[in-house]
Amino acid sequence: MTFIGQVLQWFLDGAHWQGDGGIPHRLSEHIAMSGISLLAAAVIALPIGIILGHVGRGGNLAINISNVGRAVPSFALLVIAVELVGIGAVPAFIALVALGIPPIVTNSYIGMREVDADVLEAARGMGMRGRMVLSRVELPIALPFIMAGIRTSAVNIVATATLAALVAWGGLGRFIVDGLGQQDYPMLYAGAILVAILSLIVEFTLAGVQRMATPAGLRPSKAIQKEERGSLIRRNSGRR
Amino acid sequence: MLATGVVGVAEDPWIRWDWISRHLDVIGAALIQHIELTVIAVGLGVLIAVPLGLLAWRRRLFRGPVFSLTGILYTIPSLALFSFLIPFTGLTVLTAEIGLVSYTLLILIRNIVIGLDSVPAEVREAARGMGYRRLNQLAQVDFPLAVPAIIAGIRIAAVTTIGLVTVTALIGEGGLGSLILDGLIRDFKTPLVVGTVLSVGLAVVADVSLASLQRVITPWSRGRAVI
Numbered sequence: 001m002t003f004i005g006q007v008l009q010w011f012l013d014g015a016h017w018q019g020d021g022g023i024p025h026r027l028s029e030h031i032a033m034s035g036i037s038l039l040a041a042a043v044i045a046l047p048i049g050i051i052l053g054h055v056g057r058g059g060n061l062a063i064n065i066s067n068v069g070r071a072v073p074s075f076a077l078l079v080i081a082v083e084l085v086g087i088g089a090v091p092a093f094i095a096l097v098a099l100g101i102p103p104i105v106t107n108s109y110i111g112m113r114e115v116d117a118d119v120l121e122a123a124r125g126m127g128m129r130g131r132m133v134l135s136r137v138e139l140p141i142a143l144p145f146i147m148a149g150i151r152t153s154a155v156n157i158v159a160t161a162t163l164a165a166l167v168a169w170g171g172l173g174r175f176i177v178d179g180l181g182q183q184d185y186p187m188l189y190a191g192a193i194l195v196a197i198l199s200l201i202v203e204f205t206l207a208g209v210q211r212m213a214t215p216a217g218l219r220p221s222k223a224i225q226k227e228e229r230g231s232l233i234r235r236n237s238g239r240r
Numbered sequence: 241m242l243a244t245g246v247v248g249v250a251e252d253p254w255i256r257w258d259w260i261s262r263h264l265d266v267i268g269a270a271l272i273q274h275i276e277l278t279v280i281a282v283g284l285g286v287l288i289a290v291p292l293g294l295l296a297w298r299r300r301l302f303r304g305p306v307f308s309l310t311g312i313l314y315t316i317p318s319l320a321l322f323s324f325l326i327p328f329t330g331l332t333v334l335t336a337e338i339g340l341v342s343y344t345l346l347i348l349i350r351n352i353v354i355g356l357d358s359v360p361a362e363v364r365e366a367a368r369g370m371g372y373r374r375l376n377q378l379a380q381v382d383f384p385l386a387v388p389a390i391i392a393g394i395r396i397a398a399v400t401t402i403g404l405v406t407v408t409a410l411i412g413e414g415g416l417g418s419l420i421l422d423g424l425i426r427d428f429k430t431p432l433v434v435g436t437v438l439s440v441g442l443a444v445v446a447d448v449s450l451a452s453l454q455r456v457i458t459p460w461s462r463g464r465a466v467i
Contacts, residue, residue, distance in 0.1 A: 070399050071443035073406040076436040079424045159317030176323050185327045192323035196316045203315045
């Protein structure tokens with residue numbers, strides 16, 4: 001109880017809400033760094049994934065880049081960036097962009113390949129040309145997958161931006177890294193709470209955006225949803 | 241740049257073989273600790289995920305809560321999750337393992353449920369017709385058919401855990417992560433490169449050997465893609 005009280009006290013201390021080391025400033029640093037990195041990763045990755053998916057080439061590359069991305073520890077990526085360009089915001093940005101690219105490439109590629117050949121045939125039959133097929137048919141169908149990739153990248157980037165405090169950059173990780181270093185456990189805990197809440201907000205918001213990005217025609221129909229609900233009630237009915 | 245790592249050396253190359261040959265014992269110990277931390281995490285993860293996966297598969301009511309809870313654990317950044325534990329379990333292996341196991345659960349449970357869900361209805365019907373009782377059917381029909389999907393989950397969990405173990409260097413464990421942290425603190429590239437290369441190599445070895453294990457124990461699924 002006393003420890004929770006200490007954490008609460010840390011949050012209530014006005015000094016922790018002001019200046020360059022305060023919560024608002026660290027939070028805005030974290031959000032700005034994550035947002036810019038995600039944007040840069042998307043600008044690089046989306047054209048690659050979409051074009052590869054559209055022409056149907058390079059599938060191995062598009063899919064394996066995610067596996068490679070998973071195998072390279074984000075911590076190592078960050079330290080390598082430091083060795084390349086020194087400490088501060090720049091190596092953090094480079095590492096975050098690098099780790100944000102693979103999920104977006106893979107998911108947008110898969111999304112583009114999800115488009116049924118018959119659907120493309122029908123679109124061409126209706127008189128649509130290349131660019132129109134892409135913008136009116138392929139991209140809307142691929143959009144939920146593209147959003148899934150962006151969501152995965154965003155959550156990874158927000159998480160790894162926490163580690164960037166190790167390379168002399170700010171963000172919410174500062175509270176955790178300094179809390180560890182100074183054995184100031186209330187500060188450590190407060191930092192962890194802030195980072196966890198931010199990550200969950202990003203995850204849930206983008207999950208909502210992903211649902212909204214699904215074209216109406218691709219959403220499960222009301223009838224299917226009803227059926228799903230029904231199966232929840234008469235569970236274990238041997239339907240499966 | 242941080243302080244120069246090696247006194248008297250102006251230029252720090254990406255790799256210095258003499259450092260490696262003089263520190264083989266340190267590197268070996270880090271590698272072994274990395275493997276231990278990973279094996280324990282994935283092993284415990286499987287032990288926890290199997291009953292939870294079965295529950296989520298059998299009783300649809302539990303599906304939402306199980307996936308929400310493990311999804312939340314998966315979303316919380318590793319450094320934050322470790323930080324939540326430190327005031328209680330300190331800078332210990334226990335802290336590291338609780339965090340690492342938490343991250344495997346969503347991946348493992350999801351693949352267990354997908355695997356069991358994908359057993360064709362006709363197969364289950366046939367098993368029932370042949371007189372299989374519930375538990376026997378689960379053990380001898382459903383579960384073996386779900387093995388490829390389950391191993392696919394273990395592969396992802398293992399590769400993810402191998403990457404995350406490096407972060408535990410910050411709480412005094414780390415395996416190969418301790419080499420990476422050493423490289424950062426002393427601004428010395430060789431341990432960084434060694435730690436990174438071995439960590440990626442370990443992930444590849446784990447992935448490939450689990451994939452071959454799956455081909456050996458489920459020969460019927462050969463040639464069929466499992467994602």
